[in-house]
Amino acid sequence: xxxxxxxxxxxxxxxxxxxxxxxxxxxxxxxxxxxxxxxxxxxxxxxxxxxxxxxxxxxxxxxxxxxxxxxxxxxxxxxxxxxxxxxxxxxxxxxxxxxxxxxxxxxxxxxxxxxxxxxxxxxxxxxxxxxxxxxxxxxxxxxxxxxxxxxxxxxxxxxxxxxxxxxxxxxxxxxxxxxxxxxxxxxxxxxxxxxxxxxxxxxxxxxxxxxxxxxxxxxxxxxxxxxxxxxxxxxxxxxxxxxxxxxxxxxxxxxxxxxxxxxxxxxxxxxxxxxxxxxxxxxxxxxxx
Amino acid sequence: xxxxxxxxxxxxxxxxxxxxxxxxxxxxxxxxxxxxxxxxxxxxxxxxxxxxxxxxxxxxxxxxxxxxxxxxxxxxxxxxxxxxxxxxxxxxxxxxxxxxxxxxxxxxxxxxxxxxxxxxxxxxxxxxxxxxxxxxxxxxxxxxxxxxxxxxxxxxxxxxxxxxxxxxxxxxxxxxxxxxxxxxxxxxxxxxxxxxxxxxxxxxxxxxxxxxxxxxxxxxxxxxxxxxxxxxxxxxxxxxxxxxxxxxxxxxxxxxxxxxxxxxxxxxxxxxxxxxxxxxxxxxxxxxxxxxxxxxxxxxxxxxxxxxxxxxxxxxxxxxxxxxxxxxxxxxxxxxxxxxxxxxxxxxxxxxxxxxxxxxxxxxxxxxxx
Numbered sequence: 001x002x003x004x005x006x007x008x009x010x011x012x013x014x015x016x017x018x019x020x021x022x023x024x025x026x027x028x029x030x031x032x033x034x035x036x037x038x039x040x041x042x043x044x045x046x047x048x049x050x051x052x053x054x055x056x057x058x059x060x061x062x063x064x065x066x067x068x069x070x071x072x073x074x075x076x077x078x079x080x081x082x083x084x085x086x087x088x089x090x091x092x093x094x095x096x097x098x099x100x101x102x103x104x105x106x107x108x109x110x111x112x113x114x115x116x117x118x119x120x121x122x123x124x125x126x127x128x129x130x131x132x133x134x135x136x137x138x139x140x141x142x143x144x145x146x147x148x149x150x151x152x153x154x155x156x157x158x159x160x161x162x163x164x165x166x167x168x169x170x171x172x173x174x175x176x177x178x179x180x181x182x183x184x185x186x187x188x189x190x191x192x193x194x195x196x197x198x199x200x201x202x203x204x205x206x207x208x209x210x211x212x213x214x215x216x217x218x219x220x221x222x223x224x225x226x227x228x229x230x231x232x233x234x235x236x237x238x239x240x241x242x243x244x245x246x247x248x249x250x251x252x253x254x255x256x257x258x259x260x261x262x263x264x265x266x267x268x269x270x271x272x273x274x275x276x277x278x279x280x281x282x283x284x285x286x287x288x289x
Numbered sequence: 290x291x292x293x294x295x296x297x298x299x300x301x302x303x304x305x306x307x308x309x310x311x312x313x314x315x316x317x318x319x320x321x322x323x324x325x326x327x328x329x330x331x332x333x334x335x336x337x338x339x340x341x342x343x344x345x346x347x348x349x350x351x352x353x354x355x356x357x358x359x360x361x362x363x364x365x366x367x368x369x370x371x372x373x374x375x376x377x378x379x380x381x382x383x384x385x386x387x388x389x390x391x392x393x394x395x396x397x398x399x400x401x402x403x404x405x406x407x408x409x410x411x412x413x414x415x416x417x418x419x420x421x422x423x424x425x426x427x428x429x430x431x432x433x434x435x436x437x438x439x440x441x442x443x444x445x446x447x448x449x450x451x452x453x454x455x456x457x458x459x460x461x462x463x464x465x466x467x468x469x470x471x472x473x474x475x476x477x478x479x480x481x482x483x484x485x486x487x488x489x490x491x492x493x494x495x496x497x498x499x500x501x502x503x504x505x506x507x508x509x510x511x512x513x514x515x516x517x518x519x520x521x522x523x524x525x526x527x528x529x530x531x532x533x534x535x536x537x538x539x540x541x542x543x544x545x546x547x548x549x550x551x552x553x554x555x556x557x558x559x560x561x562x563x564x565x566x567x568x569x570x571x572x573x574x575x576x577x578x579x580x581x582x583x584x585x586x587x588x589x590x591x592x593x594x595x596x597x598x599x600x601x602x603x604x605x606x607x608x609x610x611x612x613x614x615x616x617x618x619x620x621x622x623x624x625x626x627x628x629x630x631x632x633x634x635x636x637x638x639x640x641x642x643x644x645x646x647x648x649x650x651x652x653x654x655x656x657x658x659x
């Protein structure tokens with residue numbers, strides 16, 4: 001354990017040190033001007049560094065500024081407040097989870113169709129791959145507006161974007177997984193006179209589980225990205241994407257970084273949840289850790 | 290299998306196709322003159338029900354599908370919704386297409402038809418069927434163009450707006466995506482090779498790199514626009530940040546792909562570190578590196594377009610999409626999307642082709658599948 005934690009911590013500390021140094025360097029020009037205006041000459045370096053780490057709208061906020069902004073915008077505020085990051089994070093999270101559920105269901109359904117039917121394998125698979133070369137994320141705001149004009153607003157349009165992104169890894173992984181049983185195993189089931197239904201539930205489905213979870217980890221991460229980008233189009237709807245957008249319009253860099261960190265934290269937690277679900281299922285299926 | 294030589298599913302599709310044509314013939318009985326070609330299609334489609342008694346080639350199904358689709362598109366009215374019985378033509382030709390594809394893939398599997406060539410026909414038919422259905426549904430049901438324009442309108446807009454689309458393409462793809470992609474991938478490759486020498490650094494960088502690849506890095510777009518201005522530099526910076534981590538993680542994994550026995554062989558040749566890297570480990574990492582290049586090709590385009598939502602000069606695909614939505618010029622937006630899709634697919638395709646040439650030795654390429 002220790003020889004895995006120490007290298008990671010070292011790199012993280014290096015990044016942190018680099019970040020503080022970069023904050024001094026990038027915020028220095030503006031701080032110089034502020035000091036010149038206030039007739040402060042010959043500020044000692046330590047004091048100057050502290051000033052660059054405490055600007056109101058810094059070019060690069062120092063890590064502790066971001067952390068305190070996150071603290072102020074989550075714990076210190078009422079959860080229902082429009083300025084609370086917990087409120088916006090919840091909006092994004094619900095769209096992510098709904099889209100992820102849709103995407104996983106669609107992906108599994110397509111994979112089942114593909115392995116059971118030759119024609120759908122041949123006709124669907126190339127288009128499923130081609131579908132991901134379309135930068136759907138880039139047109140997500142348009143899709144949201146388009147669906148809004150038919151009366152579909154709120155959670156569902158964002159979830160559809162997440163679905164479009166997250167179904168792909170699930171299809172690819174599940175097709176691989178459902179085909180992973182070997183011929184000898186399929187033959188064994190035939191000697192048992194198992195029907196198609198039994199072959200599916202007793203052999204193919206359990207064999208596909210590792211593939212499903214690997215795909216779901218990728219899927220939930222891009223689901224979150226889809227939800228954040230889809231929010232860029234509707235500033236009144238709320239969500240982490242909206243915090244990014246308003247932050248960029250008002251030059252509130254600390255707010256942007258705080259929203260980014262919350263999104264990163266959400267992604268980490270979601271992937272970790274899928275990972276522990278994987279461990280639990282593996283344990284139930286008798287795999288050894 | 291039954292007397293007709295069809296499986297249960299094909300039989301059901303055959304009944305659906307013939308039945309829909311028969312119904313179209315019946316419901317359209319009063320208006321034969323308006324669309325003679327459709328009437329012919331309905332009659333022929335209904336006649337296909339004779340397959341219950343006579344042998345019926347799968348190519349006849351293909352011909353009926355094609356004839357139905359062309360007849361239906363030609364019969365679409367210029368204005369307003371189409372007559373109700375036209376819908377039966379859509380159902381019938383869709384069913385014929387599905388049946389044709391089913392029988393074609395069965396024939397390929399049974400070895401009656403060669404895999405090469407005919408294997409390609411099936412996805413093409415599926416794509417064309419989608420386009421035809423899109424055209425017929427949007428025009429036939431009179432869907433407002435603001436919601437979803439028919440493909441023909443998008444195509445007309447594309448050909449009419451070539452200079453605008455080209456300028457946007459140059460701004461977004463040539464100026465933002467390509468430099469950002471090159472810098473991001475090369476930086477990822479260089480850092481991976483640098484880190485590779487030290488197990489300590491590798492142990493530290495890998496978990497962080499894996500974690501960063503899962504993060505919504507695209508969110509740094511507003512920050513980059515503040516730092517690097519509105520022009521292409523900020524977009525390229527977003528692309529660099531997005532492509533760096535997948536490349537880093539994949540290359541580090543790939544550099545470990547050479548097996549111990551191969552490394553020992555290099556050792557017996559007294560190869561130094563650099564030679565082992567260039568002659569064994571980097572080539573062995575090829576499939577991993579190309580995997581990252583392919584993932585990055587789509588990420589790069591997405592990054593550049595999304596970054597343009599946060600501020601651009603008045604040119605670029607992201608700019609055109611966001612202003613097009615605002616002005617309700619949805620056909621222009623779709624034309625832009627089509628350009629992006631073609632550019633994205635072509636970018637991906639070029640990298641896949643290079644991959645086939647460079648990693649020709651890999652089992653996945655030798656097997657003829659990538």
